Amino acid sequence: MSTVHLSAITKQFGKVTAVEDLDLLIKEGEFFTFLGPSGCGKTTTLRMVAGFYYPTKGVVKFNDRVMTTVPPEKRNTGMVFQNYALFPHMTVFENVAFGLKVRKMSKEETKKRVEDVLRKVRLDQYAERQVSQLSGGQQQRVALARALVIEPDILLLDEPLSNLDARLRDEMRAEILRLQKEYKITTIYVTHDQVEALTMSDRIAVFNSGKCQQVGTPTEIYNEPVNDFVAEFIGETNLLGVSEAGLGENHRLYHVGALGSKVKVNNTSLNVAGYTENDELRLSVRPEAIEVSAQPVAGENVFPGKVKLVQFTGAAVHTYVEMNDRLTVVGTALNQGPSTYLKEGAEVYVRLPEDQIRIVPKAGV
């Protein structure tokens, strides 16, 4: 029930700069996700919000209160640590009850709420176990329960579901979202699971090497990445180096070096990101947008190729098509049973739909 405002935050460890000049405004009750490669500064940022690190430069505000150096226990945030940080000398119940005991809640009320949350994370039978006797995923759920049970103003979740199986993860996601909406808890979420990020978040910030690349809603981030880093990092994509080659009425032409030919792209802001003259350009096309077909297909941007590999991933099937010795593209189709898979080595036609291509600049370093 707070906004979180980070302005011009920099954090250095000795000579290492973990976070650089970060500006973020997270709205009240928002579910906000940090995405980014390993070591890009997500945990560090979270810890500055929680109060375990003080920024080297910059200000942290909750609502309008400056919190930069307020000690952690006065911030009423609930955090799930990347390494869980469970209290080894306590049982599961005691771990979860800790925050309530601190808040001087009555015995019965504590018991009720702890049992309640343990049921939600499917650990009600484990209440009396020592935490060292739990499996990895069970420990992670204890950490989650411990942060949820205090119904904090701000919830900080550092990869809270990374050790859970898909089904349980679904349930936990639903539970977190339910609580979050119910109590309007401002939530900052760190995850490496893109589906998780895309389905749960109100907004997402994409980090790279301590810098924020883009902030936006999931569809914005996915469909309208501002640069090739975001395009490539979120979801699968085929990235091809291109250069401008002409302007049509409703479309633009780009020359694709690796294909040795031109590609037509709709001239909308959805298909062409903002860029300047000096930028190197990339063409990004998602595998699921690519049509791969054994028969010649009608339309623009059709190129022949040869199936190199067919990869089964459950719901989807990836088809790797070799266009020439310099270029392979991936297409994705839904899994409609083994009979529909293309054969490796088959000659195919690949279409890059002009309305689903996006031209982005190369990210600065």
Place this chain on the structure above:
Amino acid sequence: MSTVHLSAITKQFGKVTAVEDLDLLIKEGEFFTFLGPSGCGKTTTLRMVAGFYYPTKGVVKFNDRVMTTVPPEKRNTGMVFQNYALFPHMTVFENVAFGLKVRKMSKEETKKRVEDVLRKVRLDQYAERQVSQLSGGQQQRVALARALVIEPDILLLDEPLSNLDARLRDEMRAEILRLQKEYKITTIYVTHDQVEALTMSDRIAVFNSGKCQQVGTPTEIYNEPVNDFVAEFIGETNLLGVSEAGLGENHRLYHVGALGSKVKVNNTSLNVAGYTENDELRLSVRPEAIEVSAQPVAGENVFPGKVKLVQFTGAAVHTYVEMNDRLTVVGTALNQGPSTYLKEGAEVYVRLPEDQIRIVPKAGV
């Protein structure tokens, strides 16, 4: 370069039975994956293979040697621990070099190989850091490098990529597979990421509560689950309770309680799992198999419904269709841009293709 043979393995911790009566034969050079919900006994099994636990009952064999109580250091396995278990008093380099030093490898050779593997896990710049100064994902990669560098006979990986982002995970997967194939290392892999499991594995074992439910290749497991637990656990699916309702020439009829009508299913072993008379039956149909359309569609098993929720997950779009107040099914389509999404509340038609339905028995407890 060993087979791993577990016969009739049971492991108990006091009164808790973590693994029960497990039989597995993992072939030489095979990439074998354990899948299963949190706390089902995956880590425990892995630890018995590594030699950290001794089975309460049963025998562990590598090739034909009984290894049940051979100490860990004589097994030449390489393990990535779920909790990393990095040596806090050593730098990244020293951590990785440890196994080589134990093997009395020369200084230069050690240096060469450590640098090599660190480059592969993208940590070459971090060689001299203390491990406490690394981010979670970086630590995990050190653990991975440490296990890979010794090129063991058997590689045991306990959720080795859970803290990595999708892109890095892809790279690491490729690296693991490359090494695994190159040196023909028998690999046992634990993961919660199904795409990972399905794309990497030669075979998969699905566990539930300490018991093995099914062993098979990824397509077998996905397309021909033996029971509803496996069907539901691997991938998304719609599960409907059914009862037998008749037998056609090439098809069978099942009565779906929740729909109040019959469904036609092809009568092949692909579409109907083995079951006995006493089994309760379930109909499983994957979301990506379901056709959802605003126009009435031709064919069998078409039912009307109303769109309840459209969920964007990146490459795919899930459509939740309410058939009646007892039943909602999910259909998945590829993301072809926001314009193609169905509207919530729209009247639609849902087809359950008869060749993509699978009838499975309910799993015993």
Place this chain on the structure above:
Amino acid sequence: MMLNAEKRRTLVLLIPVVLILTGYVLYPTLRTAYESFLHNGVPSFQNYEDFFGSKAKANLQALWNSVWISLLSVLFSALIGVPLAYIFNRYEFPGRRFFSNIAIMPIVLPSLVGVMAFMFLYGEAGLIPNAIKDLLNLSEVPFKIGGISGILIVHAYTMYPYFYMTTASALSNLDLSLEEAASNLGANRFKVFWQVTFPLLTPGFVAASLLVFMVSMASFSAPFLLAGGFRVLSLQIYFSKINGDLEMAATQSVILSIVSIAFLLFMRWYQGRKDYRMASKGIGAHRSEVNNPMLKWTMVTLGVFAVIILLLPHATLLILSLVPEGTWTWQTYPAVFNLENYKMLFDTPYIWEPVRNSLIMAVIACFGVFVFGIFTSYALVKRNFIGKNLLDILVMIPWALPATVIGMNLILAFNSPNPFSFGQILVGTFWILPLAYFIRFLPLVVRSTNAVLEQLDDSIEEAAQNLGAKWFYTFRKVVIPIIMPGVLSGTLLAFVQAVGEFPTSVLLYTIGNRPISIEIMNQLRMFNIGQAAAYGMIQVALIAVVMFISSRFLGVKAEKSLG
């Protein structure tokens, strides 16, 4: 301004620590240092000139002897204490608990009678050498202790518990999956121990090495009783004092402290080079399993054997207490046993008074060191502030100085009213002894607590704070329970030592608070070795009971965290 809250907290923590240390350690020590710069009452460097000049030969030799004896004592204590701790804490075998309790019995042995028991046991006229001689019909005793070997053996025997206890508590906090990772990488048990376990126990070793080094630098009874002519610094101090040259004694004390402190700084540096916080993900405290029956029985045999050796001096003490006066003089073996010594002892009307005094004073002092030690150690390990090294030195000084010097310091500082004694003259009152014990044994608790705190991952504390716990609450409910094994082992050591403390007691006791050790000493002075031994047995029994109770009731809680 940036680090306000953090700094304020550190400050609040530091103020009492600094105050107490200044008042009761620094101030008295400075008094002594000041004394060393007086020559016949006039300020000068004469004493130091003497030390390195005219008296250099003896002094430097004593210094050198002290140093290498101490280093060897550290080595030997480690050689005994570490393996014992490892075996008794790592392997589950029949009688493990019993053995592990016995293992700290040496520390129960009252120092003076203890060393004498050693001589009765292993000296040239001792029971064991003569028994072997008679059994094998040798013409000469096969071995005897005495001189340097004697000092080293006695040091190793009485000081290895420092290693044993700190190692044991550090082991209990060690993440076992680290060892598993090592053995998985192909390291055999030996390598695992040397390359992983051993380095990770560094904080524990550092603590123990410091304690042993300093205590043997200052050790008195052993060199004095076993090698009367052998020159070590602690004896030089004693003799200077006996010869009436207080200023020289002070000078020698200063030198001794400087050496000890140098060692302290060296160890701190050594430890500071690396990180020992086990910050791995989740909790990996799975206990390794041993099923090998061979190994198990080897352990049991080893255990039994060790226990016998460890308890022989106690047995000797028991024998001495049972031999009536005058029946074991020239005889090789005692022939008559009865309870006469005990009877004579219990006939004295005030027999229980010293026992009660010792207990009360030890309890008071231990309560003090327990509380104060935890806070001090926490400040030292988990807080950053300027002058941390200095504070650490201050804490260790009472341990670095010979006990007699501490006693002298206190006399000098508190035989006139000053603010730290609340305007009272403390010398000659009841409180001076508990205070002395408090000061002397504070380093024990601080060291052993440091060792476990070093291993504690910060994120545990952070988690508690994040859940809204105030610092103190976190400290009480999270930090303390986790470090309890370390704190308790330190406090237990302190208690045991306080009950038997002699060198400062003898300087400071009064009629009203006469402790056991003084009573033993008095019996010895009257040549009543039997009654002294009987008194010693009472002390042993007393401490054994306390240890038993604490391991029963407090140990249970501490062990819970081991999983």
Place this chain on the structure above:
Amino acid sequence: MAGSGGGEEEDASGTPSDDGGGEADKSGDLEEKVVIYSPHGSDILGDFKQRFEEEYGIKMEFLDMGSQEILDRIRSEKNNTQADVWWGAPQVNFDQAKDEGLLAEYKPSYADALDDMYYDEDWMWTGTSMTPEVIMYNNKEISEEEAPKDWDDLIDPKWQDELIIRYPLASGTMRTIYSAMIYRTYKDTEDTKEGYEWLEKLDNNTKEYSANPELMYNQLAKGVGSLTVWNMPDAVMLAEEKGYPFGYVLPASGTPVLTEGIAIVKDAPHLKAAEAFYEFVNTPEAAKLLAEKYYRIPTRDDVTDLPEWITEAEDDIKPMDIDWALFQEKSDEWMDHWDNQIKNAEKETGE
């Protein structure tokens, strides 16, 4: 016996405390208690406590500790005096205390019965018993005939490794003996050379330096060594009381005789009681009791019916003529030399 003894003593002396029958009267002008620091051990002290309390009806408290410690302690309690009487220590200790101004003057009623060897010229202390030093031997190993007869016999090479010596720096007895050995020639030559040479030879014959008497007795009794030098009362006591196989020889050429004394501590909080106690422990009856039961040779020449071992030896004791003031002045230096040069040269480790 104590009761009647007390009465007689007061008759003879006419001490400040008035005579009178009742105990209550005796304690009339005394303070409620008296505090004694003494190294005499709880046996003697307990015995005297009982007798004194019976006689005077006030409490006697005692601290039982070594004489060196008493000195240290009285020194450290200077600002806050706790003790009234210091009973028992060699005269050197008292002299030192006197020099430091720690003692109070008191001339006891029995002053006339003391030889002037046995009191301080300023009456800061008086002697209560005397302690001649002797050569003590294990009579299971050495017969009476074989035993050395005089100091110089001890340095005969045939006793190589036969001597067990109490470590001299820590022992008043041994310091006195060692100093006396130097003083024998020093008093004429003003040179310590001969004395040092003698000590060097003694050091040669010494097998072990014992840290405390108990260990020395043990080593001697069990035959680790067979000879030592020690004081006569202890030698008698050990043989008669504790069953040690010890005999002793009074050196023919004379021996140092130590005086043990008593003194009142300066600023004693219970002065009257202190004086009463001072008198009480050196009545003839008390002296006799000490001699008979606790092997102390009285300094008073008016004690009769002494045990045989004292009367027999009385003629053999030839007190060495010693300048105690010089002793006190020089002995630190001499012992320092012994410690640094003599012991050093020969016996590094004492092994």
